[in-house]
Amino acid sequence: MLSALNIAIWDDPILSAKCESVSPLEFGEELENLGKRMLITVGHNDSGIGLAAPQVGLGKRLFVMKCVNGTEIIAVNPKVFPKGEYKIMEEGCLSFPKLYGPVCRQDECTLAYQEPVDGKEATVELTGLDAHCAQHENDHLDGIMFFHRMPKHYRKKLLSQWEKMDCPVPVGL
Secondary structure (H helix, E strand, O other): OOOOOOOOOOOOHHHHOOOEOOOHHHOOHHHHHHHHHHHHHHHOOOOOOEEEHHHHOOOEOEEEEEOOOOOEEEEEEEEEEEEEEEEEEEEEEOOEEEEEEEEEEEEEEEEEEEOOOOOOEEEEEEEHHHHHHHHHHHHHOOOOOHHHHOOHHHHHHHHHHHHHOOOOOOOOO
């Protein structure tokens, strides 16, 4: 039986590192099981809808997400192409629990990725919360956190909240 994974929290340096592509030799059942375990991990967190590989300690270009319509995506070597109008949504992150703030992203995107078992190319059009989630998770693969996308005055507000929780300041906040 597959189990949930531990989530890397704010002070783990892997969260600010750029991830490597998944090589053709890594595709297969083991990679798919990793994706399934990541989806299980998201399911164990009430506020979670997506999770990137660095958040579970792996520097690989892989993320998972649970779409609004119930579809689950395991995106290997993803590419996200934002489009549409810019919209502000409240975002949080499983690696930065209890921190939320407004992030402006485009409200639509095309997500191109490879399937975990055979590397087959797949493409999906996403809107609204799903589009924001794909952009958020893809940012993780480049070491970009959601608060990097916020205006400075909101970042200062987050810093204040973080300090009240008696936590060291996250890298880049």
